[in-house]
Amino acid sequence: MRHGCVIPYASEREFVELAQLAETSGWDAVFSWEAVWGQDAWATLAAAAVLTSRVRLGTLLTPASRHRPWDLASRVATVDRLSAGRVTMCVGLGALHGNWLAFEADEGRAARAQKLDESLAIYAGLMAGQPFSYTGEHYSATPVTELVPPPPVQRPHPPVWVVGAMHLGRHAQPSLDRAARWEGLLPAVVDPAFRPITIEETRRAVDHVFSRRAEWGLPTEGYDVVMEGDTFGGHRSPTGTPAEWAAAGATWWVESWWDLPDAPESVAELRRRIAGGPHR
DSSP states (O other): OEEEEEOOSOOHHHHHHHHHHHHHTTOSEEEEOOOSSSOOHHHHHHHHHHTOSSSEEEEEEEOGGGSOHHHHHHHHHHHHHHTTSOEEEEEOSOOOOHHHHTTSOOOOHHHHHHHHHHHHHHHHHHHHOSSOOEEOSSOEEOOOOSSOOOOOSSSSOSOEEEEEEEETTBOOOHHHHHHHTSSEEEEEEEOTTOOOOOHHHHHHHHHHHHHHHHHTTOOOTTOEEEEEEOTTOOTTOOSSOHHHHHHTTOOEEEEEOTTSOSSHHHHHHHHHHHHTOOOO
16 A cells, blocks of 8 residues: 655645655655645646655645646646656545635536546547547537647556545445546545545445446556545544555555644644654
8 A cells, every 4th residue: 555645734835845755754645635716736746746756746636627628637747747757636526615616606516527527538638649639518629730748758648536426325326437437546425424434335436446447348457546544533534544444445545634724833743744654
């Protein structure tokens, strides 16, 4: 199992410093996150890319449905080239909140899901090279004949991890099928009580995704299953040790320290936790 961490609150320069610390402290990946109005995650990751050499960099997560897909593909490919192939993008429908709704009305889950699928199709098509064309309900693209950017380092595209939701114990959900088409699954549970996903639910989600991939002729080797947790005891962290989650099929354990307040003293605490290395 590999280990990463989400840096919840830090300035752009602090993020870069913490990414460098994570690299020297044995972490395998460092993740940012995206707001509608706020720090640009991809610009911050680009800065980290040129000052690190080993640690993977990515978002957890990107609400891809609110990006123009060609803009998103441009940003991810740029960071991929700057990092020599160390970028991963995690996508989902996104959690609606005041920072989002202050600028954009909620289109509804169905529209956001459709936009997400179309965005990922265009993302992959542009990364694969020209000529590429696409016609969807929300987006379209025709072949580009001038100013074509160079390809990404990771082929056919930088990997995409997708949130796959369990709905009150039922697992044959469209979001799990979506995750099965890409390179990784971030299992979650949709529950009115906002409880964390269990190990048994994760096993069922992984079984469903692997069954779909086998049905579609896609390999399971190298496919990532990503668990978010907090070994420091934060709220809504799933129970069980990273080793127990590995036995359930998880290939990544990502520390998500969302309990830390958005305050200067939290950066010092992040520095302490990151310097201690992952809990292997």
